[in-house]
Every structure is written in C-alpha cells, then in structure tokens.
Amino acid sequence: MGIPDAASVVSASQVSSIAELDATLSQCRACPRLVAWREEVARVKRSAYRDWDYWGRPVPGIGPADAALAIIGLAPAAHGGNRTGRMFTGDRSGDVLFAALHAVGLASQPTSVAAGDGLRLYGVRITAPVHCAPPANKPTPAERDTCRSWLAAELQLLRPTLRSMVVLGGFAWQAVLPVLAAAGWVIPRPRPVFGHGARRTLSGPDVPDLDLIGCYHVSQQNTFTGKLTPAMLERVLRSAAESADLPPRQGSGPRR
Template identity: 80%
Template sequence: MASPEQRARTARSLAVLDERLTHCRACPRLVAWREETARVKRRAYADWDYWGRPVPGFGPPDAALAIIGLAPAAHGANRTGRMFTGDRSGDVLYAALHAEGLASQPTSTHRGDGLELYGVRITAPVHCAPPANRPTPQERDTCRAWLTGELRLLRPTLRAAVVLGAFGWQAALPALAEAGWEIPRPRPVFGHGAHTVLPAAEGPDLHLFGCYHVSQQNTFTGRLTPAMLRAVLRDAARAAGLR
C-alpha cells in the first residue's frame, strides 16, 4: 500500500482523503491498540459495534474555521467513528460550539445523530486512538501527511484555526507550513488565548488561535471553563468571517 504521504497528496477532495485515511495501517502500535480496544470494548459499550479504525475529520469541505485536537479517544471517537463524539471532551466542545451558533445541537453521541457543523471542520494531527492518549513522535510525524492534505484541501476557504493543547500546536505548525502558510520566526508559542497570523504564499492569511485542550483533566479542574472555551471560539469565528 502507498504511504500516507502519497495517498494524502493525491487526494483531490476531502471525501476521497477521508476514505483513504480510514484504511491507513502505517503505525503498527496504533493499529494493534485501536483494534484491541474495539474488540475488548468497555463494559458500558458492550453492545456497540466499535469503529476501530482511523477517524477522519468532521465538518463541511468548505469550512472557514478548523479545530485541531490531539487524537481520538479509545472509547470515544474510536467507538463512534466521529471526532470528539461519545466522550466527555466532546460534550464540552460541542456544547460550546452550539452556544456560539457553530453547531446544530449541543451533544454528539454517534454518527447519524443529526449533528451539523456550520463553517467548522474538526480534525486532529493523529487519527488513531493511542495507548494512554500518548502518540509517539514517530506516530505523530507519520500521521502528519493526512492533516497536511486536509489543510491543503481546505485552503480555498480556511481563514482561522483553533488548536487544542500544546501537543496539537506543535504537530499543527509543520502541517500548516507544508499546506502553504508561513510560520513566523521565532515560532509562535502555545498558550491559552494565543493568537498569531500566518502569512500565505498565495491567498488569504490564516489566523491561528491556541486553546487549552478540552480534556477532563482541564475541564474538571477549572483550568479550562466553558466561558474560556467559548471566548476563543468566538474570536476565531470572527476572524474566519463566521460572525
């Protein structure tokens, strides 16, 4: 099978890229973990037919705003097949998107639940659930081709991106550079509420925002509150022209 880089680079639409991504088996450790998790399951989801494959991005192909996370959760998106769906991180994110008028409903439980995103595409630098939520640097770099391809296909309409967490920030910068935006020197530093503009070689520049990840560790401790998340999404939506 061709490498992720070859398969992503030659995809001429997001639909094609998403379909190719779901068949990726480039990282043996991630393949083994996602499939074992889908086979063993969690007791609460014993009657589910787990997705157990790489999880593609979610949202319209002409999105003006991208939200970039970390990786699918073992019993969240690895179960449901849709980014940030079926876990508590997704509960927080989709409630905020709905409150800001960027999603049709405040909950995301399964594919086919009627959820729509308005001008927003949600993706991640790693598309398979990693053990302990920790992909290795090599797995991150191997998977980057899919994010680069996705961003390249979104370029005609993409005007802003929100990156959730420092890991996502470090992974997204090289992908953004490969997709056609210039990374300033010194490199932008991650922080909650960070905002920088990435010049484009051709076309509009990109507004890049940082936000603490919507992990339970952050939301349960109050490090990230719904108000803080909504404020970043609101600023990003304005920069993207969705306000």
C-alpha cells in the first residue's frame, strides 16, 4: 500500500469549502509518474485537438457543494478531462454519462464538450479517487492511496447533504470504502462486494444514512460491448436520485 504524500495530506486537510478544495487540488504534484504523463499529453496533444490549450493538471470534481448524490469515477481521461479541465468532459465515457444524467433530469444538457459549455448538474457531484490522467487509464495502488486525502476531504465537506452514491467500477468501489469509513460511515463485515446494481445502506453515529450503489463504469469497453447500456445506467441513476430525494426534472424519460 502506498503512503499518501505529506504535502497533499496537509493541503487537503486545510480546505474549508468545495471551492477551496478544487482550487488547491488543481495544484497538486504529489505523484511524479502522473505529473510527467499529464504534462506530456498536454504538450504533445492529439492531432484532433492540436488547437486546444490542454488543462494538463489535476482535475477537480464538478457539481454543487451541497450535492445529495455523488458519482465516483476512476480518473480523468488523457484527452478528455486532462484536456478540458472537467471530469468526464470531452470523451466517449462522458458522452454516455451526461446523456444518461440528462435523461433522468440530473443535468441541464445531454452533452459536455468544454468547461464553459453551460452544463449544470442538479444535486449531483462527480468526482474520482484519482484526479490526474494515468497512463493506459490505470493508476497504481500507490497513486490511488496518495490521492485519497483529496477524496476524503471532499466527502467530509459533502457529508451534511450526501444521501446516495453511485460508484462506477470495481477500482473506485475499493478506493471509496476506506474513505467512507474515515468519514464516519460504518462499513459492514464482510465488506460489500462490487457488482452492477449492488446496493448497501451505510450508517454511522454522526452521519446520515448513505445508499451506496455499484454501477459498471461508463468506459468504451463496457458501453461498446453492451455490458452497460444507456437503459441500465439510467435505471441506476434514477434509483440513486430517488434515494437522495432529488426532485424530478424534465428529461427524456426512461429507456426500455
């Protein structure tokens, strides 16, 4: 298991608001391999985006500071969030996720191409256990553990309003359980096992109940093969919104 970088732990523990967390996190340089990769990608670029000024830094979460529903991904994509500076923005995975969020009334529009495109999330905060784009989309366990203090700080700040959480994929599921425990939710033994649709209600002495829900990741590997369909994703998101008591908004309706 990796040891969290002392500087990142201190910085994360000192923030007092989501806005301050996002600004401080975006300056982190704790993981040399990730720093080198994200900056190389931002310098070399992909030919389709050669006119873009890449973000090339850690990507903070998006969504309101009083979110009732959290969605936990894996890490930013090299030419998605690492390019645009916003989680899931500008890549195929984001295309699927934001279309589903809009369909169930949790996002103002079905697409997200740039940080200034007008997207609004309703009661939802999207974040990840790793905030830098990793080579081959595979952060190491040490990098996950080094980045843990940022997720811990974020969940502490969200704790008063957070009522449900959708976790995208097994990596994120394993990463978030110890963070939830540190924030005050009791993780049952044996620990909940990840699966699409897996669900546990977590409680604690000083925290509101939290519905923890598993969902296959919105990666191209899953969506192109049909392992995760838009209808499957929308059902999970709609159920999570109901658990969070988020009011229904206009959307495209359920898919069959």
